[in-house]
Structures are given as structure tokens and as C-alpha cells.
Amino acid sequence: MLIREAGAADWPRIWPVWHRVVAAGDTYTWDPGTPEEAARALWMSPAKRVYVAEDADGTLLGSAYLTPNYGGAAAHVANAGFMVDPDRAGRGTGRALAEHLLAEAKAQGYRAMVFNAVVETNPAVRLWTSLGFTVLGTVPNAFDHPRDGLVGLHIMHKAL
DSSP: OEEEEOOGGGHHHHHHHHHHHHHHTSSOOSOTTOOHHHHHHHHSOTTSEEEEEEOTTOOEEEEEEEEESSOGGGTTEEEEEEEEOGGGTTSSHHHHHHHHHHHHHHHTTOOEEEEEEEETTOTHHHHHHHTTOEEEEEEEEEEEETTTEEEEEEEEEEEO
8 A cells, every 4th residue: 555645636536535435424524515626625725734545556545634733832733634435444544544644743743633523433433542542522412423313523632
């Protein structure tokens, strides 16, 4: 698997994954009906460093971004987002992207990483905790999950 920084030309390959993941409505707080241009602005913002994971033949496996979570005197705390092609889930892409972004964040001078709204039923919670993230708190009944009803949103943290 190759993980590299994404460019504008990668968006047409990221968009179908982004759309499918967000449209499912079970892991991200973004509107499942987000149009493509708005999605591109969210994921490919100039404030973010975006990465793609590809297999040996160049097939996109997933994408992730790294960005400051806060500004000013708190700009040393990173935030990140991750998406793996649902057809390729369970093969280590999420973990590889996470490990890559944690290393990048540390190399870029970040001292911690925070996830602001992790759906508590998201299977990725197990991944984040296995990588040393802790749940700082949970906002109860903050997310209307399409199958599970109202569930909490975790705020997760890891010192780098």
C-alpha cells in the first residue's frame, strides 16, 4: 500500500468514496445529501493536508486529512478525518492511514490529536483506542443514527 499526499487531480477518485461513506449516514455528522462541490470544499480545504492510500495497481483504498483542530495558541492540536472505501474495509487501510497521519502530525510539530465527534457506534472507535486515543467525554444522544437511533458522539484525544 502506498500512502501519499493527494492533489486536486485525486478528488474525482476520492468523491465516490466520500459520497458513499457520508450518504450512509452512520459515521460522519456531515449532511448525507452534501453536493459534490461542498464535499470537495470540506475535504480538500487549503487548510488541510490530504492523503490517499492506494494499492499496487493505483486503486484508491481510502483518504485522510490532517489539519489544526484549533487556531492561535492552540494550533499545536491536530484534527484528522479518515475514509476507507467500504468495499475495501477490514484490510488494514484505516490503521495504515491513521499510523501515517499520527507520524505526520508529530513530524509537523503537533503535540496532540483530537477527534471532535466520533459516533460511539462507529467500529473505528476500537481502532482509535488501540492506537492510544482515549474518550474524554461523550455528548449523549447527539447523533441520529439511521439504524440505532439517538447515540452519543465521543470526543477523543491522544497526546503525540
